[in-house]
Amino acid sequence: MSTLYVIKIGGNIIDDPVQLESFLIDFAELKGNKILVHGGGKLATKLSKDLGVESELIEGRRVTNEETLKVVAMVYAGLINKNIVAGLQKQNCNAIGLTGADGNIIRAKKRPLKLISDGRQIDYGFVGDLDDSSVDAQAIYKLVQAGFTPVFSAITHDGNGQLLNTNADTIASVIAVSLSGLYTTSLVYCFEKSGVLRDVNDESSLIKYINAEEYKELKKEGMIHSGMIPKLDNAFEAIGKGLNEVCIGKADALPQLKDKTFGTRLKTEK
Amino acid sequence: MSTLYVIKIGGNIIDDPVQLESFLIDFAELKGNKILVHGGGKLATKLSKDLGVESELIEGRRVTNEETLKVVAMVYAGLINKNIVAGLQKQNCNAIGLTGADGNIIRAKKRPLKLISDGRQIDYGFVGDLDDSSVDAQAIYKLVQAGFTPVFSAITHDGNGQLLNTNADTIASVIAVSLSGLYTTSLVYCFEKSGVLRDVNDESSLIKYINAEEYKELKKEGMIHSGMIPKLDNAFEAIGKGLNEVCIGKADALPQLKDKTFGTRLKTEK
Numbered sequence: 001m002s003t004l005y006v007i008k009i010g011g012n013i014i015d016d017p018v019q020l021e022s023f024l025i026d027f028a029e030l031k032g033n034k035i036l037v038h039g040g041g042k043l044a045t046k047l048s049k050d051l052g053v054e055s056e057l058i059e060g061r062r063v064t065n066e067e068t069l070k071v072v073a074m075v076y077a078g079l080i081n082k083n084i085v086a087g088l089q090k091q092n093c094n095a096i097g098l099t100g101a102d103g104n105i106i107r108a109k110k111r112p113l114k115l116i117s118d119g120r121q122i123d124y125g126f127v128g129d130l131d132d133s134s135v136d137a138q139a140i141y142k143l144v145q146a147g148f149t150p151v152f153s154a155i156t157h158d159g160n161g162q163l164l165n166t167n168a169d170t171i172a173s174v175i176a177v178s179l180s181g182l183y184t185t186s187l188v189y190c191f192e193k194s195g196v197l198r199d200v201n202d203e204s205s206l207i208k209y210i211n212a213e214e215y216k217e218l219k220k221e222g223m224i225h226s227g228m229i230p231k232l233d234n235a236f237e238a239i240g241k242g243l244n245e246v247c248i249g250k251a252d253a254l255p256q257l258k259d260k261t262f263g264t265r266l267k268t269e270k
Numbered sequence: 271m272s273t274l275y276v277i278k279i280g281g282n283i284i285d286d287p288v289q290l291e292s293f294l295i296d297f298a299e300l301k302g303n304k305i306l307v308h309g310g311g312k313l314a315t316k317l318s319k320d321l322g323v324e325s326e327l328i329e330g331r332r333v334t335n336e337e338t339l340k341v342v343a344m345v346y347a348g349l350i351n352k353n354i355v356a357g358l359q360k361q362n363c364n365a366i367g368l369t370g371a372d373g374n375i376i377r378a379k380k381r382p383l384k385l386i387s388d389g390r391q392i393d394y395g396f397v398g399d400l401d402d403s404s405v406d407a408q409a410i411y412k413l414v415q416a417g418f419t420p421v422f423s424a425i426t427h428d429g430n431g432q433l434l435n436t437n438a439d440t441i442a443s444v445i446a447v448s449l450s451g452l453y454t455t456s457l458v459y460c461f462e463k464s465g466v467l468r469d470v471n472d473e474s475s476l477i478k479y480i481n482a483e484e485y486k487e488l489k490k491e492g493m494i495h496s497g498m499i500p501k502l503d504n505a506f507e508a509i510g511k512g513l514n515e516v517c518i519g520k521a522d523a524l525p526q527l528k529d530k531t532f533g534t535r536l537k538t539e540k
Contacts, residue, residue: 078352086431
């Protein structure tokens, strides 16, 4: 099988044009098949504010009402996605920008009402949840084999005409898992740190390899900072489902992927 | 050669959700290979207004400044394009939403400075002009052969990282011409009238066939209303370049394409 990288970048890179262009150059230079998944950055928040669109936060989760959905569809699938595609084309990387609706590639389920701690039933709105059957791997395969580099924004659909807002980390891991039968697949999360750190304030305390046991220990000791936990939970779940490797590290270290020294590498074995 | 329809819809359909859904059902039911090209509608104007983005009109042409480009990228390539794609997926039409940047399919040239009547040099901003070599027909062919139905918004790029705003009528005709060597290609313009009318206020005065000579006569007599002229000039130019047919008519008459009674059909012969 040939190799495939599924690389996720977050808002910190997207919000900084200089960092973004530098990342796109590195991404374009990366040999082998590859897919980019991007988050949203601060642009959607800014646009919402400028338009007076209010969106509620309940227990740390944002409610995607109709107006917020319009904003994220515009910003993620329009402005950010197409600028990334144009930026990659500039580097001779044949990018094609997609949402989950395009080619029916990612069909999500609208999140059901959720009972929260105070007994209320919460409707998170137009949020799309994914499971292992959400992605049409063959459709992505066809595009990759045709020479395109898919670039996914965090917008999906329900197959019934409704766009949905889906977590970009989850999209990346579900895509990577679904393609692991067709390619030797690496899932790569880029974020603002060099990887999993023993000391969150010390970039030199990078843990180069971590297995699920060690991760559990570090969590217990409180060494893993809160924002990392869903990302790593997600990543450890994915690696158990056929991925070749999962790495997490800093975007500007992307060229280190080829000699396998990028960030922290998650291992299934002890 | 198999057939291909390149169908362009304008703002009047996009602005009306009921009419749009009805059109998408008809489009999905149309047999054969097909491509949809859509304009912008009033949403971009509304969003510009809500955001306080001003764009100058010079001699009837809108200047696309940096902020206006952001708005059209968001509205055309994000909101409208992805809602059309989701709407087509609902009808089991395997749509894939694209700009000219995606797959490097339409590479435009930023419009050069233009000398206008009062002697001023005008910069129309981020407007992309097309010529016969702008479209990568093979890239579209690959997508169509892979079973996708391309849906183009009126956003292109210059190949150097810059998105551009391009006239949707022009995109449709240039795509149709470029694919006429690979398919028996029909270019179909949908607009608010039943076709070319002898009397603009009388839908029953539809001209079923028109050739270039007759068009010239009607223009001379002032029978063709002003908004139609660039559309028909464009269409007659395209039909001379290898297209099988060009039709112009009302979106809700789309099912009549199959028995060749849709709107006005342009003919090259006298």
